[in-house]
Amino acid sequence: MPQTLSVAIGQYSDKGRKELNQDFHAAYVPAEPQLSAKGIVVALADGISSxxxxxxASQMSVKTFLDDYFSTSESWSVKKSGHRVLMATNSWLYSQTRRSQYRYDANKGYVxxxxxxxxxxxxxxxxxxxxARIYRLRHNSIEQLTRDHRLQVSSEVSYLSRALGMDSQLELDYASFATEPGDTFLLLTDGAYEFAGDRAIIDSINKHADNLDQAAQAIGELAYANNSDDNITVQILRVDELPNADTEELYQELTQLPFTPPLEPRQHFDGYTIVRQLHASSRSHVYLAVDDDSGANVVIKTPSIDLRDDPAYLERFLMEEWIARRIDSPHVLKAYRATRTRHFVYIVTEYIEGQTLTQWMIDNPEPSLEQVRGIIEQIARGLRALHRLEMLHQDLRPANVMIDSSSTVKLIDFGATHVAGVQEMTSGASHLSILGTAQYTAPEYFLSEPATERSDAFSLAVITYQMLTGQLPYGTAVAKATTRAxxxxxxxxxxxxxxxxxxxWVDEALRKALRPYPYRRYDDLSEFLYDLRHPNKALLGTQQPPLLARNPLVFWQSVSAILLVAVIVLASQL
Known part of the structure; x- marks a missing residue:
């Protein structure tokens, strides 16, 4: 049977010998689907006595983190979600201090x-x-996973060097580790770890393995007995069970349903009436259909039966609809929300009445520069909608761009799309090095280097070049260039x-956007789009064009003058 993430948690906090407990802690174990999408969170904050x-600040930081982290997009990585939430929290705390009577003394503010x-x-x-500290206990050996952010002035005097609300900019430590069943993590404030030794902590956890709340309390009481003079907070999380490494939730959902049988026009299928086949390949079949309940035209995409034993393909197939449901942009294909239970493996999306960019380019072999700009700018808006959710399309090409009857451009086909948040909970089987079409793929893919938003921007620049010239900027050479040299x-x-x-100046903008090395390209799509409409003097200065290109009249006047001098010299010799 497939396993799910299962943990045991114990917590304890006490004011100790202080009059007030300035520590705050919390833990949250969500139900599915958030358990798989976002995970389990344990957090603590320790106030400063001054x-x-x-x-x-402590209470607000922990509560806000748990509330806001689980509200971030499922497509975001844990790192991005956590950073975004904590940066916002830090800004709020710092602003509260600046507006208070403690604005000139951060040690008395919201820190x-x-x-x-x-x-x-x-x-x-x-x-x-x-x-505060985070430890990992594995095989009766304890390891500190964090470092103390304290500035040591002398053996007796030290100052906190990093904290939430201390400064307008937050320098945050982040790390990730593979876990094993049985791993036990501890979060301790200095009032606990400074007065409870490693051996005593291990013994307390082993003694109260069936009740981690009692283990946490035992560690806290031990610190108090050893004359701790600060608030004491202890949190313990033990990993009891982990998801199967080779079984993905999406794949499990998919393979629980039978594969779609061959579909024919006028056939009634799962509440839809098939109209006609739109496209067929070795990887999928696409049909135009009508929803019998609403009468809406929809597109049904079914997987290839020949690939039913390929888990990587099946995961990517199901992800297409998952992605489409999470993006709200007029320039990205929308998933169709049906109210009926699905009985077969397929995905349903909106029907776009129009043509692919491939066909549009055939019908318009010499488009104006303004037509090209208009289409490219709409494609870029669709890409931005993906990028904001930490998604990379990875297969941007004319065949995956639709232009509807109102001339609205939409991105389609997310079978190769990389989703950072989903990447963290998949086995890796579905993440091949190259999933896109070679002629439009950025060079870094062929070096097995990580893709970035610049990779999608490269593909967009290739399309721009092709629309303007009918050619590819490097032909097929990029796919053959598999080394840096x-x-x-x-x-x-x-x-x-x-x-x-x-x-x-448009040519020079394309030259920069199509540079093989990604960090020499534009940093952002907006810069490329701006340079397609506005001459960039900096680019023109770096690439001096020939005189014929800069000023044809002067060039031919110069050639004529040289020829005239040559004629005069020859005539004088005769």
Whole structure:
């Protein structure tokens, strides 16, 4: 039977010898689907004794983290989600201090340490700022996973160097670790770990293995008995069971249903009436259908029966609809929400009445520059909608771009799309090095290097070049360049060689967007789009064009003058 993530948690907190407990802690184990999508969270914050409002910061930081982390997009990675939430929390705390009577003394403001542990799938993620600690106990050996952010002035005097709310900018430690069943993680404030030794902590956990709340209390009481003079907070999380490494939730859902039988026009299928086949390949079949309940035209896509034993293919197939459901953009294909139970393996999307960009380019072999700009800018809006959710399309090509009857451009086909948040909970079987079409794929894929948003931007620039010239900037050379040295030898062929009417500054924008090395391209899509409409003097200055291109009149006047001088010299010799 497939396993799910299962943990045991114990917690204890006490004010100790202080008048007020400025620590705050919490843990949350969500139900599915959030358990798989976001994981389990344990967090604590420790206030600073010099501040009378630090306990407010501690409570707010922990509560906000648990609330906001689970509200972030499922497509975001744990790292991005955690960073976004904590940066926002830090800004709020810092602004509260700046608006208070403590604005000139941060040590009395809304400041606290913060440490969090997130277990998602088979990986532990840690966020940390301050001097609380996170430990891992494995095979009766304890290891500190965080470092103390304290500035040691002398053997007796030290200061907290990092904390939430201390500064407008937060420097946060992040790390991730593979976990094993039986791993036990501990989150301790300094009032606990400074007065309870490693051996005593291990013994307490082993003694109370069936009740981790009692184990946490035993550690806290031991620290108090050893004269701890601070608040004491102990959190323990033991990993009892992890998801199967080779079984994905999406794949499980998919294979529980039978494969779709061959479909024919006028056939009634699962509440739809098949109209006609739109496309067929060795990987899938696409049909136009009508929803019998609503009368809406929809597209039904079914997987290839020949690939039913390929888990990587099946995962990617189901992910297409998952992605389409999570993006709200007029320039991205929408999933169709049916109210009926599905009895077969297929996906349903909106029907776009129009044509692919491939067909549009055939019908418009010499488009104007403005037509190209209009289409490319709409494609870029669709890409931005993906990128905002930490998704990379990875197969951007004319065949995967639709233009509807109102000239609205939409991205389709997410079978190769990389989703950071899902990547963290998959086995890796579905993540091949190259999933896109070679002619439009960025060079870094052929070096097995990580893809970035610049990779999608490269594909967009290839499409731009092709629309303007009818050619590809490097032909088939990119796919053959599988080493850095080979890629360094790639030579960009000026778009003006194919279409002299293209402005020089547009050609230079394309040259930059199509550089083989990703970090020499544009940092952002908006920069490329801007340079397609506005001459970039910086680019023109780096690539001096020949005189013929810059000023044809002066060039031919110069040639005529040289020829005239030559004629005069020859005549004088005769």
């Amino acid at each position: 501040s009378s409002v630090s306990q407010v 606290c340490t913060f440490s969090a542990l997130i277990i998602k799938s088979r990986t532990a993620h840690i966020f940390h700022a301050g001097d 080979a890629q360094n030898r790639l030579k960009y062929q000026s778009a003006r060689d194919h279409q002299p009417s293209i402005p020089l």
